[in-house]
Amino acid sequence: FTVLALESSADDTCAAIVNSDREIVSNVVVKQHSFHEQFGGIHPMHAIWAHQRHMPGAVRKALHDAGMTMNSIDGIAYTRGPGMAGCLSVCSNAAKTLAAATSKPIVGVHHMQAHALMPLLTTPDISFPFLTLLISGGHTLLLLARSWRSFQTLATTPDESIGNAFDKVSKMLKIPWGKLGPGAALEQYCLNDYDQQLPEIIPPLPSGQPGKLAFSYSGLHSGVERYIAVRNGDLDDPTKLALARAFQTAAVGQLEEKLLLALHWCRQNGVVIRDIIVSGGVASNKFLRRRLEFACRDFKFDDAAVRLVSPPQELCTDNAVMIGWASMDRFLAQDYDEYEIETRPKWDIQELQ
Ligand code: ATP
Ligand code: FE
Numbered sequence: 001f002t003v004l005a006l007e008s009s010a011d012d013t014c015a016a017i018v019n020s021d022r023e024i025v026s027n028v029v030v031k032q033h034s035f036h037e038q039f040g041g042i043h044p045m046h047a048i049w050a051h052q053r054h055m056p057g058a059v060r061k062a063l064h065d066a067g068m069t070m071n072s073i074d075g076i077a078y079t080r081g082p083g084m085a086g087c088l089s090v091c092s093n094a095a096k097t098l099a100a101a102t103s104k105p106i107v108g109v110h111h112m113q114a115h116a117l118m119p120l121l122t123t124p125d126i127s128f129p130f131l132t133l134l135i136s137g138g139h140t141l142l143l144l145a146r147s148w149r150s151f152q153t154l155a156t157t158p159d160e161s162i163g164n165a166f167d168k169v170s171k172m173l174k175i176p177w178g179k180l181g182p183g184a185a186l187e188q189y190c191l192n193d194y195d196q197q198l199p200e201i202i203p204p205l206p207s208g209q210p211g212k213l214a215f216s217y218s219g220l221h222s223g224v225e226r227y228i229a230v231r232n233g234d235l236d237d238p239t240k241l242a243l244a245r246a247f248q249t250a251a252v253g254q255l256e257e258k259l260l261l262a263l264h265w266c267r268q269n270g271v272v273i274r275d276i277i278v279s280g281g282v283a284s285n286k287f288l289r290r291r292l293e294f295a296c297r298d299f300k301f302d303d304a305a306v307r308l309v310s311p312p313q314e315l316c317t318d319n320a321v322m323i324g325w326a327s328m329d330r331f332l333a334q335d336y337d338e339y340e341i342e343t344r345p346k347w348d349i350q351e352l353q
Pocket of ligand 1: 009010011082083111135136137138139162163164166167181182183184185187280281282283284285286316317318
């Protein structure tokens, strides 16, 4: 079964072709990062316009790269939600119109479910139940996945996402992003070094709610903000680097703590975990992956260690391959959506069934 999938829930316009033999036939991602830099974040109206400009070309390129026409496509998948309403309407309308014109079935996909299931394509031996840490621009979620469509939220954030905190701190420190985007630029910046020793007088940065299965990132970014404000925004390079590193360590420290709490929760509730999947845009941070692997190395269920799995970097950030892949079980079960269904900008992953 061959699926053409479209994604436009945030700032990337994506089209991809995936089949039920786990083949990524083509994968097109048109990024807007450098364009949005001038606004200091995603400008909603410009994001919609950019999706409108790029979607037709992305679809043509996905078909061209695959050497296919619409005749070889069996179904069309798209991101139904959650995401920015105006942005979602671009992929939704494109998918439905293409489907209606060519008499193909459609499936509207949950964006976070797609992030969570992506590793099942690249790492076939993962079995349910598994833990999923979804860390992106819009989400900081720790989920227990029991099946393709059954997810329980163990921890989330009432305020800010980790990706947002990375973005804000990166901007406060005036780290240039270029093509990388602010979060990845901060990670890159932390790899810098100076001959002189870095200052150690970094204030303790708040780390969410210790001991609770809940994230919180607004305190962390305002901690950095205050540190800069007290110094009238005037930081020398070594202090700036020390602050960036302290932020990254604190942000990742919170993930380490909550992940261990979740593993204990699973053990107490008789849930045996073999795999922890770390996905979403922030999962491409290599420092973070190393730290999480280290934190989990001694945790065992029935003497078996848990394995930390992340999709390849280009499949961690938004893409349409994950949308096509997450639609596959429904296409194979002929569980299609009606052409009339609406988008769902707000959509709790626990409501999937
Ligand atoms: P969502 O998937 O929740 O709708 P989104 O589409 O904005 O949100 P993604 O594209 O999955 O999220 O991830 C983008 C986020 O990941 C941004 O906040 C970006 O700064 C962050 N990010 C990307 N690479 C890195 C990195 N190496 N280190 C830290 N953060 C990163
Ligand atoms: Fe995403």
